Amino acid sequence: MTLLMTMKFNKYCSDLKKFNLLVFSASLFDLRTKLEYLKVNLRASNRRKLLPTTTVVIGEYLPVAFSVLPAIVISRPPPLEPRPLPPTPMAATMVLDPKPSSTSPPKTLPNPYTVESPSTDTDDDLYTRLKSLHRQIEFIEIQEEYVKDELKNLKREQLRSQEEVKRIQSVPLVIGQFMEMIDQNNGIVGSTTGSNYYVRILSTINRELLKPSASVALHRHSNALVDVLPPEADSSISLLSQSEKPDVTYNDIGGCDIQKQEIREAVELPLTHHELYKQIGIDPPRGVLLYGPPGTGKTMLAKAVANHTTAAFIRVVGSEFVQKYLGEGPRMVRDVFRLAKENAPAIIFIDEVDAIATARFDAQTGADREVQRILMELLNQMDGFDQTVNVKVIMATNRADTLDPALLRPGRLDRKIEFPLPDRRQKRLVFQVCTAKMNLSDEVDLEDYVSRPDKISAAEIAAICQEAGMHAVRKNRYVILPKDFEKGYRTNVKKPDTDFDFYK
Secondary structure, three states: OOEEEEEOOOHHHOOOOEEEEEEEEOOOOOOOOEEEEEEEEOOHHHHOOOOOOOEEEEOOOOOEEEEEEOOOOOOOOOOOOOOOOOOOOOOOEOOOOOOOOOOOOOOEOOOOOOOOOOOHHHHHHHHHHHHHHHHHHHHHHHHHHHHHHHHHHHHHHHHHHHHHHHHHHHOOOEEEEEEEEOOOOEEEEEEOOOOEEEEEEOOOOOHHHOOOOOEEEEOOOOOOEEEEOOOOOOOOOOOOOOOOOOOOOHHHOOOOHHHHHHHHHHHHHHHHOHHHHHHHOOOOOOEEEEEOOOOOOHHHHHHHHHHHOOOEEEEEEHHHHOOOOOOHHHHHHHHHHHHHHHOOOEEEEEEOHHHOOEOOOOOOOHHHHHHHHHHHHHHHHHOOOOOOOOEEEEEEEOOHHHEOHHHHOOOOOOEEEEOOOOOHHHHHHHHHHHOOOOOEOOOOOHHHHHOOOOOOOHHHHHHHHHHHHHHHHHOOOOOEOHHHHHHHHHHHOOOOOOOOOOOO
């Protein structure tokens, strides 16, 4: 058995392998004609023969076209004829009067087997409407398939583009510095080797992020700009989080009462009560210099400041600014102050500042000139055009006499706090703080060590107490005896043959 199908050709499905066909299914055992829709795969040889109202022969169970027949006009079959009535045994007429009149015809009963044929005009209208609705459904389905195919193509193209971008970014990239925007597709970048390149810019990059001195990623072979790095990506400077802040308090520092008061007035008070300085009509100090011999508590006091303030705290060492390549040191100085301004109020603590802030001289080598460039950038950031009152700078050094006078002038380092060696009273306070948690014997007399004339720093006093505790542990004791302190004192306080001045 075969199916005769009339092709409904449409321009939207001319390039597809599947067609919607209007089908008349003829069956030997069913005299009724039914209307169906099928999707049939047509062979390439048959697709060239397809024309509107073309008849094709397909299998009944497998929807594959086997051949294309000549054009046959398949019309609606004629309506069914009413079946003839079977013979009835009873009379079709009934005589009402035994003497029939010659004038009146005999009355007859209605035949129950008589079937009236339906109205042909009504059926034709319904059939026409049905065909019209089916054509509309067919057209909508073809449009839907076309839109779905286009959507699949667009998604495929998008995935291909994303894979291409990932492939470009998967190779090792070169870090550069953006210098200037030429147009929307090209710009000038500088590499760490000192060379400048005119490169193309990837279309997916946000142009608003391309600012001068921004860190960018360049393609390894073509040097094309493929990504913009965040400001903190190429910098070793970072903020101390709340968990990273030291747990040192002012009570942990023995003595240094004057130094504590001065640093609170210069750093903490302007950040917490700035309106006091505004009402008085003065500007708070911008920078503080902590100087003195080693071990007198400069860094520990800075730790206490970081713990007692809610401001962002940035800690750097002066030697970190000295880098291998030219220009890296001044860029790091700019990054430090940029990070502080973005997280204002902030405190910048530069330890061992004498590594980059020595007095300038006629430099003969490139390294000395680079250090001087770092100093000039530091001077500009501290008292330049782009300054802010919510950023405080604390510097610590052991060699205040070697610093550049331009750094020490008022307006940059307004407050200079000296940390001398502790006197007798300061020694007593330091010993009390260091031995507050120690298990001392009643025989231990701390006044004996306080009254000794040796000039020792607070760090040496802490080392004496620690060495005494270690000696007790070595002897398997839980109590520290006077001989343990004596051992620790002799270990840490060495008397030189001749006295020498501090850094002659």
